[in-house]
Every structure is written in structure tokens, then in C-alpha cells.
Amino acid sequence: MNSEHEVLIIGGGPAGLSAALALGRMSRNALLCDDSRPRNAASSHLNNFPTRDGIHPAEWRNLARKDLEKYNTIRFFEGSVLSVVRSGSGFLAKVSSGESFIIKKIILAYGVVDKSLPIQGFQELWGKSIFHCPYCHGFEVRGSKIALLGNGEMLFHMLPLIYDLATDLVVLTNGKAEIKEEQKDLLKRKNIRLIEEKILSxxxxxxxxKSVTFENGEELEREAIYALPSFPFKLKSQIGEELGCEKDQFGFYKVAERGKxxxxxxxxxxxxxxxxxSVLLAAASGGMAGAGVVHELLNEKLFA
Structure with missing residues (x-):
């Protein structure tokens, strides 16, 4: 049984690395567990991050890890966290190496799993020509033939972000459109074609x-697609749920200020x-969670 770590960080992406940086800066002992499943693995570039706009995601993670090397209170574990259970005032964590640790605080920094549509070509194009975020990938496809893929009310949350990117915009609902008549009228007024046919490939x-092929045999030339997420989001680990953390209707953990x-x-x-x-916002969130944990640890130490 190992009890040298005050904090367990589960997830080695932007949020987890930023949380580790905040903890390292305040000389807190933390174990960061990374099972190497980055959400942006399919992307060749990371954008909208000052000083690192356009960098490869793997290079960004390597640089972030290098920044942590000087903080000898931060340790990395390459593997999975199998379980975390309450143990006294802290937690008992078991990892895939077989080791167990007594931990005071837990930071859930694992992300979400993007759901791949069961359409031929979708997975191969994910992060390359099929995207989820115009802030991350919009600039590179501006002025092209774009499709917005999704259905329901969420279409009209994304539509304004995509509308100004495209020279030719089409909405694909992959089946009967579940939208209001006034929303259909809006699409007509703005010359946005609505296609309700099921997509084949x-x-x-x-x-x-190159193109979208529908089950009725029609083809549509497109250069990029933005695919709406399906709710609720699936998280990469169930550790939070097993600990009893509440989630909202979208599948996200309910958190207060500083990520509690x-x-x-x-x-x-x-x-x-x-x-x-986005990487930038995840990193900011991680920094806040790290600061929240530091605040609790030092208050407990001072007022014990």
C-alpha cells in the first residue's frame, strides 16, 4: 500500500496536465494516470491556443509534460485507474499495475468518447474532414462546401457558427427532420438546403x-462536415459515477467553482x-480544479 500521494489525477490530457501544473507549483504530491486515449488523436493540428496555434496535439502534450519535469512532487503512471473507493477521510485507488494508493483528493480529468456514426467512411474521416467544433477546425475549411449533420433543436445552436464558413451549406438530418416549421422556413429563406434522406456512406x-451518398442513390459533393454530438455524452471512465458524482442531462459532472x-x-x-x-478551455478548467484541490489541502493542513 502506497500513501505518498496527496492527489490522484485521472487523465493526462490538457485538463489533467494543467491540474498537475497547479499542484506542482504549490509542491503538492500528485500521481497523474494516463492511459493514452487522447480525444484529439485523429487530428493533425490543435488550434485556438495562444502561442501554440496549429501544433500537433501529441507535440503539445509532450511540451506540457516537459514543463512538469522540474516539479519533483508530480509523478506519472502510464496505465488505467481500475477503481477508487472511499477509505476513511480519503480514498483507496487501484491501478492497472496492481498497485494501490491511499489518496486524499481525486481529480477526474478524463474526457469524453466521441460516438462514431455507423456510416461507411465516418470513422476514417473523423478529425480530418468530419469535425465537431468550428473553433477548432473552421478556419481551415472556410469558403468550402460544408454540411451540418444532425437533427433536432441542437441544429440551430450550431447553425450560426457554420453558416458564415460555407459558400454552400446543406443540413443533413439522416432521416426525417425533427425540427419546427418555422425552422424549415428559416433554412429556405437563407438558401440552406435540407436533406432528410438516410446516409449510406x-x-x-x-x-x-469527396461526397455523401444517400440510400436512395443520390450523391452530394461536400468538402467538410460538422457532426452534432449525441446526448448524453459518454465519459471515458465510470470512476466518477462509482463514487456517486452527480451528472446533468447532457452527461457532464455537476461542478461548482474550481471544479468541485x-x-x-x-x-x-x-x-x-x-x-x-477545446484544448484551451480544458486546460483552464484543469488549472482551476488544481487550485481548488490545493486550497482544500492547505486549509485542512492549517486548521487541522
Whole structure:
């Protein structure tokens, strides 16, 4: 049994690395567990991050890890956290190496799993010509033929962000449109074609989307697609739920300021606790969660 770590960080992406930086700066002992499943693994570039706009995601993570090397209170574990249970005033965590640790605080920094549509070509194009975020990928496809793929009310939350990017915009509902008549009228007024046919496949050459083929045999030339997420989001781990952390209707952990969840001693940050998904915002969230944990640890030490 190992009890040298005050904090367990589950997830080694932008949120977890930023949380570790905050903890390292305040000389807190933390174990960061990373099972190497980054959400942006399919992307060749990371954008909208000052000083690192356009960097490869793997390079960004390597630089972030390098920044942590000087903080000897931060340790990395390459593997999974199997379980975390309450143990006295803290927690008992078991990891995939077989080791167990007594931990005072937990930071849930694992992200979400993007659900792949069961359409030929979707998975191959994900992060390359099929995207989820115009802030992350919009600039590169501006002025092209774009489709917005999704259905229901959420279409009209994304539509304004996509509308100004495209020279030719089409909405694909992959089946009967579940939208209001006035919303259909809006699409007509703005010359946005609505296609309700089921999609058969996405034709592509390498990473470049060429066209969409529908089950009725029709084809539509497109250069990029924005796909709406399906709710609730699926998280990469069930540790939070097993600890009793409450979630909202979208599948995100309910958190207060500085990432505190509904369970004492457990914090959450990054894509698992907010619908605003980007590397920059995940990193900011991680920094806040790290600061929240530091605040609790030092208050407990001083006023014990």
C-alpha cells in the first residue's frame, strides 16, 4: 500500500496536465494516470491556443509534460485507474499495475468518447474532414462546401457558427427532420438546403471528403462536415459515477467553482464537466480544479 500521494489525477490530457501544473507549483504530491486515449488523436493540428496555434496535439502534450519535469512532487503512471473507493477521510485507488494508493483528493480529468456514426467512411474521416467544433477546425475549411449533420433543436445552436464558413451549406438530418416549421422556413429563406434522406456512406480520398451518398442513390459533393454530438455524452471512465458524482442531462459532472463535484474530495475538469470543448478551455478548467484541490489541502493542513 502506497500513501505518498496527496492527489490522484485521472487523465493526462490538457485538463489533467494543467491540474498537475497547479499542484506542482504549490509542491503538492500528485500521481497523474494516463492511459493514452487522447480525444484529439485523429487530428493533425490543435488550434485556438495562444502561442501554440496549429501544433500537433501529441507535440503539445509532450511540451506540457516537459514543463512538469522540474516539479519533483508530480509523478506519472502510464496505465488505467481500475477503481477508487472511499477509505476513511480519503480514498483507496487501484491501478492497472496492481498497485494501490491511499489518496486524499481525486481529480477526474478524463474526457469524453466521441460516438462514431455507423456510416461507411465516418470513422476514417473523423478529425480530418468530419469535425465537431468550428473553433477548432473552421478556419481551415472556410469558403468550402460544408454540411451540418444532425437533427433536432441542437441544429440551430450550431447553425450560426457554420453558416458564415460555407459558400454552400446543406443540413443533413439522416432521416426525417425533427425540427419546427418555422425552422424549415428559416433554412429556405437563407438558401440552406435540407436533406432528410438516410446516409449510406461518405466517399473520400485519403483524409479528404469527396461526397455523401444517400440510400436512395443520390450523391452530394461536400468538402467538410460538422457532426452534432449525441446526448448524453459518454465519459471515458465510470470512476466518477462509482463514487456517486452527480451528472446533468447532457452527461457532464455537476461542478461548482474550481471544479468541485457533489462528492466531498472529488473534483472534475475538462470535457467531462462542460459542453465547451477545446484544448484551451480544458486546460483552464484543469488549472482551476488544481487550485481548488490545493486550497482544500492547505486549509485542512492549517486548521487541522
Amino acid at each position: 461518405f466517399a473520400h480520398e485519403g483524409e479528404k471528403l 463535484t457533489t462528492i466531498e474530495g472529488v473534483f472534475a475538469c475538462g470535457d467531462n464537466s462542460s459542453p465547451a470543448h
